Amino acid sequence: MQTTLCGPDWTRVDEVAVRGRAFADGRLLQGEALATYLLDAVETAPAADPLEAVAEAAAELEGFYAAVVSTDESTTLIADGARSIPLYYDVDSRVVSDRGRVVRDTTNADRNPVTESEFLLTRYVTGPETIWCGVRAVQPGEVVRLEDGTVRRQTYREYWPDGSLENGDDRTERANGTDHATRLEAALEIALDRLERVAGDRPIVLSLSGGYDSRLLAASLVERGREVIGFTFGRSGHPDVEMSREVASRLGIRWEFVPYDEALWAEWYHGEVGQQYRTQAFGGDALPFLAEWPALRLLLEDERLPTDALYCPGHTVATPSERLPVFAGESRGDDSATGAVGCGSGDEGSEAVTPSLEGLLEYILEIHYSLWGWDDDAFRAAARERIRRGLLGERDSAMIDGPASAAAAYERWEWRGRMSTFTNGDLRTYENADVDWWLPLWDPAYVRAWQQVPLEHRREKRAHANLAVDRYRTVADVPTDRASITDRTLSPVDRHLALVRHTPAQQFTERGGEWDPPYLAPREAWSEPGQHPLAWDGAVDNALLERLPTERGFYALRTLAETGRLDLSDGESTTPDSQLSLPTDDPSDSSTEPS
Incomplete structure (x- = not known):
C-alpha cells in the first residue's frame, strides 16, 4: 500500500509513523517514544484481533496525535479523540495520506453527489466520507485497519454528554461537597498541567477573541505565571477586536493586532501563497479555515510573534452545547x-x-x-x-x-x-505557518468532565462560561458584571473607548489619529456587502459581489468556488440564484457505510 505523509514532524520507528504528542501513565510521549509505545502494542497484539489491541493501546493515550502502522499484510490508522491531525484512505486499501487530495489524485476518484451536496450546504462533510467517491477520513477516536481490500473500523473513544457520572451519582458527589463545577475546574487544571509540560519554558500564544474560551486560557495561564501573548485580527472597532483588546490589557499580557481590509483580502486570497494553502488544507471534507491565516503569517514575518512558542487555539468541547x-x-x-x-x-x-x-x-x-x-x-x-x-x-x-x-x-x-472536520481544520493554519500547537480545551480530561455536566449547565456553555468568568474576574480583578461581557454584549460606547482606555499608544498607528473606530456596523448588518468585520468581501470581485444574493455569506460563496462552480475573481462568472441546484442526480452513488 502506498503511504504518503506530507505534514511536518512525522517520526517513523520500524513500521510505525507518528505525529503529535500524547500522555500515557503520566509520561509525555512524542516522536520515537510515541512510535515505540504503539509498536509494542502491535507486536504484542493477539493474532485473532490485532485491531482490538491497537484500539486498547490508543485508548490509553491522551493528547493530539495521529499514527500509521504499516506491515506487509495490513495498514492501521489511528486518530485521537479530536481528530486534530487528519488521515485519509481509499476503500480499496491502495493509498493512505494525511492529505485527502493525495488519495483522490492517486485513485482518480469522481465526486460523490450526496456528500458534495452536503459540503455545498454546510461547508463540511459529516461521517467518514469526503466529496470524492471512495475517499474516507479516519473519524475522531477511531482506529481503521485496511487489509486485502477490506476496511475494519473501531471507535475507542466516544462522546455522549448525558451528565452522568462514571462513578457514583450527583447526590453522592454533592454530599461530599463536589459538584459539576468543581469537577470541571479540576479537569481544567489537569489540562493546563499538560499544556505546561508540552510548552516547557516557551511562551504561549493565544488567538484572543472576544468570547469566553480564549479568555479562560489567558487568565488561567497568567495566574500560573506563564508568558502569554495574545493576537487578534479584523477591523478596528469590531466588538471581537475591542473585547480582546480589553481582556489583554486587564490581564497585562502583550497584545498584537492585525487590521483587515478588502484590498488585503484580495491579495491574500488570490495570491500564490493563499492558493497553495487552500489547496493543501482542503482534504475533501471541510472548507479550509481562513480567519487567522493571514494575521498569523504577517505577525510571524514581522517578528511580532515568536516562532519558538506553543500556539493554543481556544477550540473547546463545550462549543456544540452552545447550539x-x-x-x-x-x-x-x-x-x-x-x-x-x-x-x-x-x-x-x-x-x-x-x-x-x-x-x-x-x-x-x-x-x-x-x-x-x-x-x-x-x-x-x-x-x-x-x-x-x-x-x-x-x-x-x-x-x-x-x-x-x-x-x-x-x-x-x-x-x-x-x-x-471544519473547526479543527483551523490547525492547518498553524501548520502552514510552521508553528507548534496544542488544544488544551479539547484535553480528554476536560472532555470527560464536560460530558458529566448536567444539561441545564451545558446549555449555552454555561458551566464553561461561568468558569471563564470566575477565573478572569479573579485574575484581572474586575467585577463580575464586567468579567461577563463578551463581544456579543459589548456596548457601542465601549467600542469607541476601548483603544484609548487600553492601548492609547496605538491611537496614531492603528487609526492614524482618528477618534471614531472605522467599524461600527451592528451584527445584523454583517451579511451586507462591505460590512463583514473580517472584510473578506475583498476576496470577491466587485462586479460579481453586486450580482450575488446579498443574504449569502462568504462561506456559501467559497463552497461554490472550492467545487469549481464559481470564480470569485471573475466578475463575469455565472452567479447562482438564492436557491441552489444540488448535484444529487444519482444519490445511489453515496456510501451507506455507518459513521
Whole structure:
C-alpha cells in the first residue's frame, strides 16, 4: 500500500509513523517514544484481533496525535479523540495520506453527489466520507485497519454528554461537597498541567477573541505565571477586536493586532501563497479555515510573534452545547437565581424541538444545511440518513427519549461532524505557518468532565462560561458584571473607548489619529456587502459581489468556488440564484457505510 505523509514532524520507528504528542501513565510521549509505545502494542497484539489491541493501546493515550502502522499484510490508522491531525484512505486499501487530495489524485476518484451536496450546504462533510467517491477520513477516536481490500473500523473513544457520572451519582458527589463545577475546574487544571509540560519554558500564544474560551486560557495561564501573548485580527472597532483588546490589557499580557481590509483580502486570497494553502488544507471534507491565516503569517514575518512558542487555539468541547435547541418539556431552571451566564445561542423565543430522532433531524437540516436555499427530495432523504448515523452511531433510535438524551445525540453529531472536520481544520493554519500547537480545551480530561455536566449547565456553555468568568474576574480583578461581557454584549460606547482606555499608544498607528473606530456596523448588518468585520468581501470581485444574493455569506460563496462552480475573481462568472441546484442526480452513488 502506498503511504504518503506530507505534514511536518512525522517520526517513523520500524513500521510505525507518528505525529503529535500524547500522555500515557503520566509520561509525555512524542516522536520515537510515541512510535515505540504503539509498536509494542502491535507486536504484542493477539493474532485473532490485532485491531482490538491497537484500539486498547490508543485508548490509553491522551493528547493530539495521529499514527500509521504499516506491515506487509495490513495498514492501521489511528486518530485521537479530536481528530486534530487528519488521515485519509481509499476503500480499496491502495493509498493512505494525511492529505485527502493525495488519495483522490492517486485513485482518480469522481465526486460523490450526496456528500458534495452536503459540503455545498454546510461547508463540511459529516461521517467518514469526503466529496470524492471512495475517499474516507479516519473519524475522531477511531482506529481503521485496511487489509486485502477490506476496511475494519473501531471507535475507542466516544462522546455522549448525558451528565452522568462514571462513578457514583450527583447526590453522592454533592454530599461530599463536589459538584459539576468543581469537577470541571479540576479537569481544567489537569489540562493546563499538560499544556505546561508540552510548552516547557516557551511562551504561549493565544488567538484572543472576544468570547469566553480564549479568555479562560489567558487568565488561567497568567495566574500560573506563564508568558502569554495574545493576537487578534479584523477591523478596528469590531466588538471581537475591542473585547480582546480589553481582556489583554486587564490581564497585562502583550497584545498584537492585525487590521483587515478588502484590498488585503484580495491579495491574500488570490495570491500564490493563499492558493497553495487552500489547496493543501482542503482534504475533501471541510472548507479550509481562513480567519487567522493571514494575521498569523504577517505577525510571524514581522517578528511580532515568536516562532519558538506553543500556539493554543481556544477550540473547546463545550462549543456544540452552545447550539443546543430548546426541547419540548424541558425544565430550563431559573438562571437569574444561580447567576449563570451563557454564550447566547440565539434560541430565545424559538419554537421548542421535540426531543426525538425526528425532531433532531429536522432541526439540524434547518439550522446547519442552510448556506444556500435548496429543495431536493433525493438529497433530503440521503441527508436525513447521514444525520441519523451521526446522531446515534451504533445506538438504537429508542435511546432518544427525552431532553437529556436528545441533547447528547445532538452534541455527538456536532462533535463528529462539524467540530472534528471544519473547526479543527483551523490547525492547518498553524501548520502552514510552521508553528507548534496544542488544544488544551479539547484535553480528554476536560472532555470527560464536560460530558458529566448536567444539561441545564451545558446549555449555552454555561458551566464553561461561568468558569471563564470566575477565573478572569479573579485574575484581572474586575467585577463580575464586567468579567461577563463578551463581544456579543459589548456596548457601542465601549467600542469607541476601548483603544484609548487600553492601548492609547496605538491611537496614531492603528487609526492614524482618528477618534471614531472605522467599524461600527451592528451584527445584523454583517451579511451586507462591505460590512463583514473580517472584510473578506475583498476576496470577491466587485462586479460579481453586486450580482450575488446579498443574504449569502462568504462561506456559501467559497463552497461554490472550492467545487469549481464559481470564480470569485471573475466578475463575469455565472452567479447562482438564492436557491441552489444540488448535484444529487444519482444519490445511489453515496456510501451507506455507518459513521
